[in-house]
Amino acid sequence: AAGVIQSPRHLIKEKRETATLKCYPIPRHDTVYWYQQGPGQDPQFLISFYEKMQSDKGSIPDRFSAQQFSDYHSELNMSSLELGDSALYFCASSPGLAGGGTDTQYFGPGTRLTVL
Amino acid sequence: AQSVAQPEDQVNVAEGNPLTVKCTYSVSGNPYLFWYVQYPNRGLQFLLKYITGDNLVKGSYGFEAEFNKSQTSFHLKKPSALVSDSALYFCAVRERDNYGQNFVFGPGTRLSVLP
Numbered sequence: 430a431a432g433v434i435q436s437p438r439h440l441i442k443e444k445r446e447t448a449t450l451k452c453y454p455i456p457r458h459d460t461v462y463w464y465q466q467g468p469g470q471d472p473q474f475l476i477s478f479y480e481k482m483q484s485d486k487g488s489i490p491d492r493f494s495a496q497q498f499s500d501y502h503s504e505l506n507m508s509s510l511e512l513g514d515s516a517l518y519f520c521a522s523s524p525g526l527a528g529g530g531t532d533t534q535y536f537g538p539g540t541r542l543t544v545l
Numbered sequence: 546a547q548s549v550a551q552p553e554d555q556v557n558v559a560e561g562n563p564l565t566v567k568c569t570y571s572v573s574g575n576p577y578l579f580w581y582v583q584y585p586n587r588g589l590q591f592l593l594k595y596i597t598g599d600n601l602v603k604g605s606y607g608f609e610a611e612f613n614k615s616q617t618s619f620h621l622k623k624p625s626a627l628v629s630d631s632a633l634y635f636c637a638v639r640e641r642d643n644y645g646q647n648f649v650f651g652p653g654t655r656l657s658v659l660p
Contacts, residue, residue: 464589471579471591534583534635536650 433522433537441543442510450505450540454522460484461503462534463495464519472519478503507542515544549638549651557657558626566621566654568610568636577639578619580610583653584632592634595619606630626658 434453442448454461463475465488474487478497489495492511497503501522507514518541521534548571558564570576580592593604600612610621621634636651 462589471594472581472589474589534589534633534650534653 433520433535435518435520435537435540437540438538439541439543441545443545444510444512446510446544448507448510448542450507450518450520450542452503452505452520452522452537454501454503454520455535458522458524458535459501460523461497461501462521462523463489463503463505464521465516466519466539467513467516470516475505510544512544515542517541549636549649551634551636551651551654553654554652555655555657557659560628560658560660561625564623564626564630564656564658566634566636566656568619568621568651569617570619570636570638571617572638576612576619578610578612579637579639580604580608580619580621581635581637581650582606582632583635589635592621626656628658628660631656631658 433455436451440448452461460479462477464472465475466472475489476483476487476495477485481497492509493505493507495503495505505518517539519539520537523534550569552567556566570578578595581589582592583589592608593602593610595602595612601609603609608621608623610619612619619636633653633655635653638649
């Protein structure tokens with residue numbers, strides 16, 4: 430079965446550069462979640478989208494933005510990168526309760542961002 | 546590779562009764578184990594973790610988990626369930642790959658506490 434796809438799997442950037450991470454949810458899933466996991470840290474919830482609208486917001490810095498597109502894939506845009514942004518970024522998708530499905534989250538493999 | 550199993554998709558319990566959500570793991574070394582809770586349409590929230598030390602770990606909202614090395618289990622427990630505990634619970638293990646550490650999550654168990 431198809432799983433959540435994240436691209437790229439690894440990304441290296443320099444300070445003050447920008448980065449875009451992409452997440453392709455499981456087909457027919459309309460809800461996407463983004464998490465950040467720093468080295469030795471627990472995953473922290475960043476933001477989520479349902480039907481292309483922001484549904485919940487966590488500890489996402491102002492330098493980051495995200496959106497969900499008509500095909501339900503989502504992109505996390507990160508600007509003015511700092512060394513502390515180096516982390517593993519997980520995306521998860523779920524069918525969504527509002528859509529009559531469950532809210533079980535299916536996690537992608539993550540994108541490892543390294544800021545030099 | 547490390548893995549996590551949650552054998553029950555759904556757990557139903559009456560309010561006031563004790564609850565248990567099961568988790569078993571497979572790791573090659575010492576496990577770092579975690580429990581997260583997800584309320585409807587919300588992101589994951591950290592409950593508790595086991596790194597080392599006492600096998601009984603206490604966490605948020607009155608939850609606790611017992612690490613059992615011989616049974617490779619890390620079951621989540623609460624002495625007296627509340628209706629507000631109804632949510633999705635994820636067990637996770639931290640693994641290390643060539644680039645660092647990341648999390649492997651179980652499939653989740655839906656807990657329904659009935660009034």
